[in-house]
Amino acid sequence: MEKLCYKTLADQGFDGYLLKDAPERVLQFGEGNFLRAFVDYFIDVMNEKAGFNGKVVLTQPIAPGLAPMINEQEGLYTLFLRGRENGEKVNRKRVISCVSRCLNPYEDYQALLDCAKNPDLRFLVSNTTEAGIAFDPACKADDAPPASFPGKLTAFLYERYKLGLPGFIILSCELIDHNGDELKKCVGQYIDLWGLEDGFRAWVEKENLFCSTLVDRIVTGYPRAEAAEICAELGYEDNILDTGEVFGFWVIEGPQSIKDELPFEKAGLPIIVVDDHTPYKQRKVRILNGAHTSMVLGAYLAGQDIVRNCMEDEVIHGFMNKAIYDEIIPTLDLPHDELTEFAAAVTERFNNPYIDHALLAISLNSTAKWKARVMPSVLEYVNRKGSLPKCLTFSFAAYVAFYHNGTEKGENCLVGKRGDNTYEIKDDQWVLDFYYDHKDDDAAAIAHAVIHNDKMWGGALAALDGFEAAVAAALERIQAVGMYEAMKECLA
Template sequence: MLSLANLPQSITNRPNYNRNKMVAKIVHIGFGAFHRAHQALFTDRLLNTNLSNWSICEVNIIGGEQLISDIRKQDHLYTVLEKGAHSEQAFIIGSIKESLHASIDGIEAIIEKMADPAIEIVSLTITEKGYCILPGGSGLDLNNPLIKADLANPNNPQSAPGLVVEALARRMRKGVASFTALSCDNIPENGLALKMAVIDLAKARDPKLAEWINANTTFPCTMVDRIVPAATPETLTEITAILGGVQDPCGIACEPFIQWVIEDNFVTSRPNWDQVGAEFVQDVRPYEEMKLRMLNGSHSFLAYLGYLAGYKHINDCMRDEHYKKIVLKLMLDQQAPTLNVPPHVNLQHYADKLIERFSNPALKHQTGQIAMDGTQKLPQRILDSIRWHIEHHSDFSLLALAVAAWMRYIGGSDDNHQPIVIQDPMKEQLITLVSNSNDGTERVNKLLSLHAIFGSDLPNNEQFKQHVTAHYLSLMTKGAKQTIKNLNH
């Protein structure tokens, strides 16, 4: 197990601050890979300036019991290995002071921690489905089993929104000031999504509670960016070698690039993360749309078309010149025109940097990992851009190809007739539609009937239907590689 005492002297990137003086002012819900390589790392960098004492209490509600158990055994220290194309660097992160898990410590301990006046920020990385909101962001899904359970027994919440609402209810009753609720998830206007989930749930419990939260709590939007593949045994073996034989089961590898843009809208004090590379702004949306469409949209495009072709990793796709050429065309010709970015942002430079990042051979970012939960990712990554092009009478054919590739992917078989295991919140509905339709145009039309994903406008747009159908039939008869090769000529 990792400790500062057993590290080789060659590991110089380690906490240079007194960890006994750290104060846990942040509760973070969702102690996963991305958070360890992003927000916790920014907090560690700030601690290393010796101008901050902010630290984090990590919380997992469902899953991750072993991770919490392991991190406790090594005094909440862990390794972040930044892997570039030609070099790598290990950092020992010490910004975590304590940790809680619902199944280990009980949900009551977590709620009481969040209700503690010392906590000024509750942050979250819980993925899209953790917010329990309806597809398209139209409100809280009151039929979600977790939300139904939370309304039946609010003192014992099972969802992240339920946890936040119950903690705020206790702060209100005790006369304790609210915290800032800070979403760090990769969804559009994530602060507004969190606010919607929390306020809607509070209203269903007690309208006066909802009024208090609305008046006393802020929900800043953020844009987070760093490619952090899920940890693998190979990653951990590599970290062990770099640490001179010291094992770190909590270690994570990521790319060197990191970005965090935060709406400066805190009801509490906040860490000066901008001193170590983050950026506080008045409006996050331009940065968020740039990242969601150019990076994440391109990632989804490559994930589905790559997986179908048998490419296991994103960098495998980028070794195929046809894939590399077409994804750059997608970024610059069909995603970039939909954006309204600040004057200092150069989208050509941003796209070139993305190609470099996607091509990094040191990062084994699995296409199957990115392909998960497509029903929740497609609307903001692809479909919003398509709607812009329809409105402006411009070309969206490559964006339509991404939709067709997703449809092929959820068919459950790749171009080599290998089975695909679908992981999606709407999995059962997708499987039913696929099972009850003939492959081809009929299946496209069946899937387009999913109002929660496509709304009523896109299925009724003939140009959209024609593009998606034509691409689908090409993928069905020629496969992903040949379809892309043909489009490049």
């Protein structure tokens, strides 16, 4: 079978959209599955539908990486976006042709620096994982390349500055708060560390726009179990196949002038430019992530194993909907129609027939997740309504029950029981030690101990009038009638 490349497609009589030659207008730090299914997909659509006419040159943030495979395929790869949309099952295929090449700066650092000479280059994109935007004082200006991503970026910007060329619109996609601001801060630290001139500092400030962004798409990556069958159907070998969900949403914080250079709207893409991306991040964390965290532990103890099946259960789906529409949405300040539209999309995303999202996988580190994703909704609901949110309060009891079942120690985990089966409870060691120490507590005692653990909740839950009594009562009902029936009672 021939490998995917432009000739292979021509030989097959491929009649889809391809852009073989165009100026490199985007430098992308990161060549992994997410950016290729998200940013590069959007750029490819902009090329086709809005005349963006730009290629993306990728660079590996770490070694080793995918550069050899990407270059063997001339930057081409097949992307499948799969899931549900408007209630219908969809499976969309697109050959992505916006990538020109992939650089490995650990083998040829000069090739990366040479990109600074390109006057057409205008945009820098990055997704170097949550740990990627970090200042490493061990990096030196003459390292080839500097080990950290912000170090590489600073060196690249300095090369551009010395050439007297304009700066960039920099779009950070890492999953940290205020990612663009944090990246800009790191660049400033390297300017200080390396003793670079004030003129460069002024150029960075004046000529470059560091944008914080919010990205939202589940990318499932290379479909290892299906790859051989997919390639047989395609009629070519594609070693960098990529898959993701249909839903995608990108929020860019910056001036509206960005839209003059990136024609998202003309291409009909789900991308918005706003003055402040915080409300959209809050929406995602509270509704999407909050729905996961508030549902999955109870759902698992109620007998379910994957998210999709939960959407087919009237009680569990009903519990999630009540939590979202009656208890989470009323705590948010975006327009109501936007919030309900996003919530409806969440249900379709959870019901994706192509993703077996295991509840136990989501349960990892649920203590921190409940604090970040659910607790703010509980506190704001009480603040606005003057009463406790029934489902979200129950979700805390379900969290406690899930952990309190861990009566045996495993390897870096506690071992709980669901019927005749066991399951692993994974969290920070101090959390596991706490629950093991309280494994013999009754409902009232464990509710009190957990709620008054200030290391977990900072005292916020202990201060809520009636919360401890409600959680203890919920735990007693779970013990008396089982998780499923107790969840059902929340819907009454």
